[in-house]
Amino acid sequence: MALASLAASLLLPIAAAAARSRRVSLVRCRGMASSLLGAGLAAAGRVGVVQMTSEAASAGVKFLCFPEVFSFIGSKDGESVKIAEPLDGPIMQRYCSLAKESSMWLSLGGFQEKGLDDSHQYNTHVIIDDSGEIRSSYRKIHLFDVDVPGNMVYKESRFTTAGDSIVTVDTPFGRLGLTVCYDLRFPELYQCLRFKHQAQVVLLVPSAFTKVTGEAHWEILLRARAIETQCYVIAAAQAGKHNEKRESYGDSIIIDPWGTVIARLPDRLSTGFAVADIDLSKVEAVRTKMPISEHRKFDSIWKTS
Template identity: 40%
Template sequence: MAFKAAAIQMCSGVDPQKNAADMVRLVREAASQGAVYVQTPEMTGAVQKDRAGLRAVLRDESDDIIVATARSLAQDLGIHVHVGSTAIALDDGKIANRGFLFGPNGSRICTYDKIHMFDVDLDNGESWRESAAYSPGAAARVAELPFAKLGFAICYDVRFPALFRTEAVAGAEVLTVPAAFTRQTGEAHWEVLLRARAIENGAFLIAAAQAGVHEDTRETFGHSMIIDPWGKVLASAGGSGEAVVLAEIDVDQVKAARGKIPNLKNARDFTLDTVAAEAEGVPA
């Protein structure tokens, strides 16, 4: 079975209402070109590194403008809309970095909370502590859609291959990595990580990204892309500004790739031994 998918590249600011309007415009553009599955980036609702500023616009899931807008869009256009993620207020005062998938009838199919927190210290003094404000998820997720089985991840999750392998073994044919990658890490690792996750799991991979210089002065890498199970980049965007990236997804290629290299079936359990070498002596 084949279907057309789209990755929406955005440069979200600090105002959720404006970001929602941008999402509507771009999702409608993708749907007008035949996309039946449309993915938006991580933090679609607001890219805001000032914690107080972010908390001022936070809402719970039932009152979030991105959630409501995506649900309405999916129903209006008769497509699947995947909000890569948006910040959701939790009862304990923490925040969820949460993705949402809505079906053509407007129903919420599932959510996914980012599991791995971006706590890093990069060159040039760039440092991030996502765990200071966000509560990590604890569950991987695969959604069975009419045209494919979809596995979920968000941004930093891409550096943890076990998550993707677990989803692939569970039947995921399309893996997703909506992101807001920093420019520094994106230039070094973005494409190679995405292609590796596609290749090692014999799956399509769709990655909608934030791109450019944001209102909060953060700079994200962009280069949204769609990759096939052999690691070929089918479509990609540039490093700044909005874009709609489209590609035809032929799910039969997943079976073909896994048939050629059946590493999911060939994997074996193993043990690990640590061996201490004897101290090297000088011959007497």
């Protein structure tokens, strides 16, 4: 069975109760759709996380967020390029059908979008609305080219072309600011999303942080981005060991505009989901009581320098 058909068939139980409230669910995928491409017995054993996704729908979820590389994680360099598809290809179109059938918005972070040539892809964050239409897409700007201490060398740019556009999208949950994983380390992007593009409510950070960097910086960076932008931050994360070379930190998390963690899984490696309500009035209250948008000086300094 193809990845798109298999993943969608596993996720279809979402539909039963998806439209009952304006709640946001953040899903941790420990190899869920990411491991389905080579679907054998090991992949089939991961159906349990999908059952938990159905439970999230029963809780009234209206917006479902997936982590980076949700559709595939390869074990060898260059494998993801070989399976990359355009946004109108069969994998993404199946998720569009799923969103429509479920009456649910989807945040699909880190999709392997086919690039300009056969040796490159884009790492693309896609937002699909509840009618099954692609509302917006963001190509990851900051590529992960690092030598992680005590871990391994990563060079995302070998097979991935960086994006060059900042993206927001208006939704029933407010104006969303789209980012992916390593973008988290560049606060100027989030400042631009808030103060230049008026991201109102949610900054989405689908990720596959390494275990080493996650232990050191994951929650700190996410809470900092929430505090300095006065936005909700939703960070869906890959978790656990994907293959002999790659392990993700996990710890999917939802943070409010005051920097308070309002939802997370019981431990960082648990499969399942976390659910929180997005309260627009809280965003306005935080911004009114601490009006940093009125106190910012750098815009005027930059214009005169």
